[in-house]
Amino acid sequence: MPDLSTQLHTKMLDSSGRWRSRRSLPRRIYRAVRRELASSDVYGMDWGDPETVAPLKFVRDRWVLPYVRDDHVAVEIGPGGGRWTRYLLGFKQLYAVDFYPELLAELKKGFAKPNVTLVQNTGADFPGVPAGQVDYVFSFGCFVHLDSPIIEAYLANITGILKPGANVVIQYSDTNKIMARELLPGFAENTPEKMRAMVAAAGFTILEEDLTTLWHSSLIRFTL
Numbered sequence: 001m002p003d004l005s006t007q008l009h010t011k012m013l014d015s016s017g018r019w020r021s022r023r024s025l026p027r028r029i030y031r032a033v034r035r036e037l038a039s040s041d042v043y044g045m046d047w048g049d050p051e052t053v054a055p056l057k058f059v060r061d062r063w064v065l066p067y068v069r070d071d072h073v074a075v076e077i078g079p080g081g082g083r084w085t086r087y088l089l090g091f092k093q094l095y096a097v098d099f100y101p102e103l104l105a106e107l108k109k110g111f112a113k114p115n116v117t118l119v120q121n122t123g124a125d126f127p128g129v130p131a132g133q134v135d136y137v138f139s140f141g142c143f144v145h146l147d148s149p150i151i152e153a154y155l156a157n158i159t160g161i162l163k164p165g166a167n168v169v170i171q172y173s174d175t176n177k178i179m180a181r182e183l184l185p186g187f188a189e190n191t192p193e194k195m196r197a198m199v200a201a202a203g204f205t206i207l208e209e210d211l212t213t214l215w216h217s218s219l220i221r222f223t224l
C-alpha cells in the first residue's frame, strides 16, 4: 500500500473530475453513437469489445498478440463475426474453423483476406488444415458452449495439426464460477479440474492457466 504522502488518490480525484465533465449528456450521446458505429459491423461485439473491456483487452494483450507472427500458421476455432479474428490477421496463414456455414458467411463479410482460409467442419475436425503445420490455436466464446465429448474430440484432432512447440489457447466454461453455473444457461458444464484432465489425457503439456481474469470462464495454454 502506498504511504500517506502519496498523490495517488488526489490524482485519481482530479481525473475523476475531468471524467465527470466528460459525462455531459451531449458528450455521452456522441460517444455512444461513435461506439455503436465502430462496433456494430462485427457480430458478437455485444459480448464485449476487446478494445475497450478491460478483461478482454487483457486476454488480447496477454494470450493473443504475443503469439502473432508473420511466419507462423494459426487456427481459430469458432470465429463468429471476427471479434478476435481481427487480431490474428498478422499470421502468415489463418484457418478460421466453424461448424455453422451461416457464421462463416458472416465472417466472410469482413475477413475475406488472402491469408484467411474459412473452414467449415463437422464439429471437431480440421478439414483442409495441413497436418503438423500449425503454430498457434485460439478459441474464445466457442468451447464455453461445448460438452466434454466434443472438447475431447477437438483435443484429439488438434494433436494432428500442431507443429512441435505450438501453443494452444482455449477459453472454456468454468462452472466453479457462479456466473457460468447459474446465470448463463448456454454455458457447458466444465471446470479447470475437468479441462486439465482432458488436456492431459490427450497427451498435451499444460503451460499456463488463467482462472481469474474472466468472470464466467477460464483460459488454458498447452502444447504437445
Ligand SMILES: C[S@@+](CC[C@H](N)C(=O)[O-])C[C@H]1O[C@@H](n2cnc3c(N)ncnc32)[C@H](O)[C@@H]1O
Pocket: 043, 044, 045, 047, 077, 078, 079, 080, 081, 082, 083, 084, 097, 098, 099, 100, 103, 121, 123, 124, 139, 140, 141, 142, 146, 150
Ligand atoms: C458465441 S460465438 C463466439 C464467436 C467469437 N469467437 C467471439 O468470441 O465473438 C460461438 C462460435 O462458435 C461456433 N461454433 C459452435 N460450435 C462449434 C463447433 N463445434 N466447432 C466450431 N465452431 C463452433 C459458432 O458458429 C460461433 O461462430
